[in-house]
Amino acid sequence: MPETSPKGLTRLAFGGDYNPEQWPESVWREDVRLMREAGVTMVSAGIFSWALLEPARGEYDFGWLDRLLDLLHEGGIRVDLGTPTVVPPVWFYREHPEALPLAADGTRYEFGSRGAICHSNADYRAAAANITTRLAERYADHPALAMWHVHNEYGVPVSACYCDSCAAHFRRWLATAYGTVEAVNEAWGTAFWGQRYTAFEQINPPRTTPTVGNPAQALDYKRFADATMRENFVRERDILHRLAPGVPVTTNFMTALSQCDSVDYWAWGREVDIVTNDHYLITDGRRTHVNLAMAADLTRSVAGGAPWILLEHSTSGVNWQPRNPAKAPGQMARNSLAHVARGSEGAMFFQWRQSRRGAEKFHSAMLPHGGTDTRVWREVVELGASLDSLSTIRSTRTQADVAVLWDWHSWWAQTLDWRPSEDHDPRERADAFYEALYDRHLTVDFAHPEADLSAYPLVVVPALYLMTEAAGNNLKEYVENGGTLVVSYFSGIVDEHDSVHEGACPGALRDVLGLTVEEFSPLLKGDTVRITGPDGSELTGDVWTEFVVPREAETVWTYADGLTAHRPAVTRHRLGEGTAWYVSTRLDAHGLDALLGWAAEDARIAPRADLPHDVEVVRRAGESGTYLFAINHSPSDAKVPLEAPGTELLTGERAAGRLEVPAGAVRVVRLDG
Incomplete structure (x- = not known):
């Protein structure tokens, strides 16, 4: 059976995406020193590095990644190592321009962003398998390796391609799913508007039509696009399992219902060794902590109730919404610990050091542009200490009603x-x-x-x-x-x-x-x-x-x-x-x-009128005990009844009767017994 927790990680996961290729090597040692100061236990690396690892077809440069992993290991930091298949290098696209996806209206996307991939393209599949194999052969036994991180956020921003390669692949998919073209006609109701097919070769993707096309065809194409991405994940996963046995494999989901609608996460949850998720607050004026709780509950459910890992969220504001407010003091800790309450085995961020260049330079990070003399940095260090004090909750499960x-x-x-x-x-x-x-x-x-x-x-x-x-x-x-x-x-x-x-x-x-x-x-x-x-x-x-x-x-x-x-x-x-x-x-x-x-x-569910509004109370339980999380999202101090006395893990104080939870604060009580 594959491992279901990061190899060698004995504490909760705390850290973020680390992109040292954006910085001179002279900065790396300083980064590791600050990671240790903040209590970082794991970072994600190499996710967007294909162009550096294979600067030309068949030419490889692993020296910089060797030095990075050795340095992180020396600092006691585990690594979630990416296969960089979300962004093939520009040389690949110049050799295979047809690997760039085609929109339904015939527009061909260009190189220069990320995730611009036709997942049916045979040349992409071969190149992705090759770089994944090279990484696994080189780093399978590296002492820093905790888990593999395949690709990045499948389905974002492009899930479906409508090119001729996809058309041929779609026909094969339909033949497997339905057996005969007559069965497709029946399922799609092609008698309507005279859409009947007599051979699979006549069927195309649901490209742009003069008016509404066949809805059943469009629905099946969504299934096909999702299955095709999943095929590519499984291909990389199986290479990693074969060459690096004992190291779990994941890819980062985006289960929040407002953020990704092209992926069937029930199906994907069965394919990863560890469910991981990225979550970013949608600051549209609603109560963001409710959507956060929903995303965490959905992620845990996709994991079958098992612990999962929050692999990305933000320390403060993001950069891709129309308006990107900063998080209020203490909000980062509340957000992080709310995910932990609902099953996450830690809290990780995008990213470690805030970028100076590129599309995400205004996205917050653990180490901001302003360095260590900033509110965000001080809250990061404080959160690292809090997570360290919660290590005993590992492997417990959230209890649902x-x-x-x-x-x-x-x-x-x-x-x-x-x-x-x-x-x-x-x-x-x-x-x-x-x-x-x-x-x-x-x-x-x-x-x-x-x-x-x-x-x-x-x-x-x-x-x-x-x-x-x-x-x-x-x-x-x-x-x-x-x-x-x-x-x-x-x-x-x-x-x-x-x-x-x-x-x-x-x-x-x-x-x-x-x-x-x-x-x-x-x-x-x-x-x-x-x-x-x-x-x-x-x-x-x-x-x-x-x-x-x-x-x-x-x-x-x-x-x-x-x-x-x-x-x-x-x-x-x-x-x-x-x-x-x-x-x-x-x-x-x-x-x-x-x-x-x-x-x-x-349903005989007793009302919980004694719990204050916007005070979140969640339990995790397992062999190490029962833990009550009380998260106060309100501007007022609150009191939460305890069914048993216990020890509050963030302060070390004893708690009994009614637990005091200051405005904006989090308390975690390990109940006696």
């Missing part, structure tokens, strides 16, 4: 053209339901719709337009066996080929919800509807309504106005030992909280 179902294939299908309303955004619904659960102080696991859900008293489905028949049966069995299910509108509509399930909507969920939907009735922009309960209380919906027909379900809330007036808005279906809730409109935060409150009562 509820599950949220998510599927990248459904997201891909939902975001294709010509859906009933462009205002319905599945990512927004996932964010909104997650935030409502977060504010009820419930820790979330994400789960695939066909996964075993029996461990969760409550399962939430924010937006699953695409749902297989197997997934629908899975949810029905979950409820019959005593689970509580909450489903939001426009879920369970189509199968894996984007074909509407036979019969009335919501096809895959009709039985478990005990209802049918006669018609969708999206609202015009800015319109709202009132929803009333039996006690006269009122909620508000927007974006979407439906003509719901209860079969076995009972009506709990009713539309008070609009086209759907006097019809059910929220229903409850008691099925077997459990209960299934359905909401057919987009509720605001108040409405979601009310809905989830009722569902939590059905």
